[in-house]
Amino acid sequence: MNRCTSVCIAKRFDFEGVEHQFSNLEQANSYRDVLHLEVAGGHAFIFNYGVLVLWGLSQEAERTLHRKVAGYCIAPHPDPIQVAFTYHLDAEQNRIDGNHFSLTSHQPLDLLAVSHALAQSSKLTEFE
DSSP: OEEEEEEEEEEEEOHHHHHHHHTTOTTEEEETTEEEEEETTEEEEEETTTEEEEESOOHHHHHHHHHHHHTTEEEEEEEEEEEEEEEESSOSSOEEETTEEEOSOOOHHHHHHHHHHHHHHHHHHHHO
């Protein structure tokens, strides 16, 4: 079973600094308000509003990425808001069942679409 984690670690990021930090990676793509990285056999989406959505990374790879972006946090949260999910690929249709996703595709833009929803949900939890 694959892991997906959405974590709100700050009010926002110094996004230019984050982009500069990871610009040397071959598998880094910047979209409006989000940076996509292919790292450690998985995908990471770094949203400028202080949220990371991580797909298929080990817990150690997640911690490493947290440390790398920590210096770019503006108003970091003392207790990050984290939600964990599981997912599997190559499903016949996209489906959400509790905290489990069945996905038909592992394409970065498809993961980005789901990541936007997860990131916004994590960010809204910050205001509750």
